[in-house]
Amino acid sequence: MTLHPPTILVLLLLGYVMLGLQLAMVRRRLNEVEALRRWSWGNSLLLAGHLMLLARIVVPLPVSVIAGNTLILLGECAYVAALQQFIDDRPLPRWVRRTCGFCVAAMVPLALFDTPTRVFVASVLTPLPAIWGAWLVWRARHRVERSLWPVGAGLALIALALLARGGHAALNPSYYTDPMLPGGMQAALLLTSFVALLGSGFGFVLACTERATRSLEHLASHDHLTGALNRQPAELLLTNALQRARRDRSTVAYVLIDLDRFKSINDRHGHVFGDEVLRRFAQTVDARLRATDVFSRCGGEEFGLVLPDSDAAGALGVVEELRQACAAMGLMTDDGCPFVLTFSAGVALSPSGRVGAEALYRNADRALYEAKHAGRDRVVLAQPEAPQTT
Numbered sequence: 519m520t521l522h523p524p525t526i527l528v529l530l531l532l533g534y535v536m537l538g539l540q541l542a543m544v545r546r547r548l549n550e551v552e553a554l555r556r557w558s559w560g561n562s563l564l565l566a567g568h569l570m571l572l573a574r575i576v577v578p579l580p581v582s583v584i585a586g587n588t589l590i591l592l593g594e595c596a597y598v599a600a601l602q603q604f605i606d607d608r609p610l611p612r613w614v615r616r617t618c619g620f621c622v623a624a625m626v627p628l629a630l631f632d633t634p635t636r637v638f639v640a641s642v643l644t645p646l647p648a649i650w651g652a653w654l655v656w657r658a659r660h661r662v663e664r665s666l667w668p669v670g671a672g673l674a675l676i677a678l679a680l681l682a683r684g685g686h687a688a689l690n691p692s693y694y695t696d697p698m699l700p701g702g703m704q705a706a707l708l709l710t711s712f713v714a715l716l717g718s719g720f721g722f723v724l725a726c727t728e729r730a731t732r733s734l735e736h737l738a739s740h741d742h743l744t745g746a747l748n749r750q751p752a753e754l755l756l757t758n759a760l761q762r763a764r765r766d767r768s769t770v771a772y773v774l775i776d777l778d779r780f781k782s783i784n785d786r787h788g789h790v791f792g793d794e795v796l797r798r799f800a801q802t803v804d805a806r807l808r809a810t811d812v813f814s815r816c817g818g819e820e821f822g823l824v825l826p827d828s829d830a831a832g833a834l835g836v837v838e839e840l841r842q843a844c845a846a847m848g849l850m851t852d853d854g855c856p857f858v859l860t861f862s863a864g865v866a867l868s869p870s871g872r873v874g875a876e877a878l879y880r881n882a883d884r885a886l887y888e889a890k891h892a893g894r895d896r897v898v899l900a901q902p903e904a905p906q907t908t
């Protein structure tokens with residue numbers, strides 16, 4: 519079978535068109551994610567670049583090759599900018615932008631050279647952004663979506679293929695007097711580009727969709743203001759903790775915390791300050807919990823804490839630590855006065871997970887009420903409910 523480069527080029531163009539359509543649809547659904555916008559630019563530039571290579575039938579060959587390769591290089595830079603945005607949420611570092619600019623500028627004088635030299639130089643310059651992109655994915659491989667891995671692999675593949683063609687062009691210049699002749703290295707490169715396009719383009723779209731879905735899930739399960747879990751998912755995690763405690767014969771502690779006199783904080787210092795207090799309180803608590811603890815906002819200025827494998831002494835110790843941390847938060851009111859936040863807490867225990875979630879919440883609520891009634895800024899340990907006779 520003879521591999522005909524123009525035919526593969528047409529296949530590649532169709533691939534870019536398909537990906538462009540998919541990108542347009544996903545961008546509309548995901549409400550303009552910046553990284554997707556850059557990837558779309560990259561896709562359009564690559565499409566234009568490959569079209570330009572095919573336009574050699576109607577435009578002079580040096581123009582087609584130089585313009586084509588320049589557009590391809592710009593497209594790659596846009597891909598890499600999209601990746602950097604997606605992975606690190608920032609633009610490309612200045613030195614990478616400069617390198618991209620240098621590579622693009624170096625393409626123009628190539629018109630003065632013969633085709634083998636042009637092929638060699640283009641093959642050495644074009645892989646540089648792709649190498650940076652592959653490195654970005656490799657560096658972040660443990661923290662990014664798995665669907666981004668094919669993106670890195672695709673970029674690495676295309677960089678390798680280009681470098682291989684560069685080496686081949688350096689050793690066999692006569693082979694490249696017309697790179698569009700059937701068979702050989704040029705066809706292999708275009709086929710590799712097609713595979714890399716499938717891997718990286720569709721992988722990137724998938725990664726963006728995956729991230730958007732996760733962020734929607736996070737929005738649905740977490741409180742927008744404080745970042746703490748909402749009540750419903752927290753209840754589910756409490757039920758799981760109780761099931762585990764039944765198996766391990768360990769104790770689960772549930773702590774209900776209510777900030778003291780929050781209405782007067784709002785009234786005296788305004789809602790914005792009240793919101794800031796809630797946010798800072800949540801951060802303070804979150805920073806001091808174990809990975810297995812569950813922190814949630816039950817509503818208003820009331821928060822819940824599930825402490826698996828914690829007895830009374832352990833739970834009271836955690837609350838005491840939080841009290842000290844709140845006192846040391848260093849909040850300042852608008853008029854420059856230091857503000858000390860206090861809270862009241864009720865602690866209830868479920869030894870061996872025997873007390874169910876509802877009863878545990880009820881007990882903690884009763885203890886919290888006692889703490890408020892006794893003057894606030896204190897913690898009360900709930901007495902176990904008398905076993906119910908049936």
Ligand SMILES: Nc1nc2c(ncn2[C@@H]2O[C@H](COP(=O)(O)OP(=O)(O)OP(=O)(O)O)[C@@H](O)[C@H]2O)c(=O)[nH]1
Nearest residue numbers: 776777778779780781782784789792793818819890
């Ligand atoms: N700034 C702000 N205030 C909130 C938010 N959610 C609830 N609140 C306010 O929190 C206040 C709670 O007031 P109360 O339930 O009377 O309790 P309290 O003033 O804290 O008094 P005690 O609990 O008895 O110490 C109300 O004024 C609510 O408007 C919020 O998200 N932001």
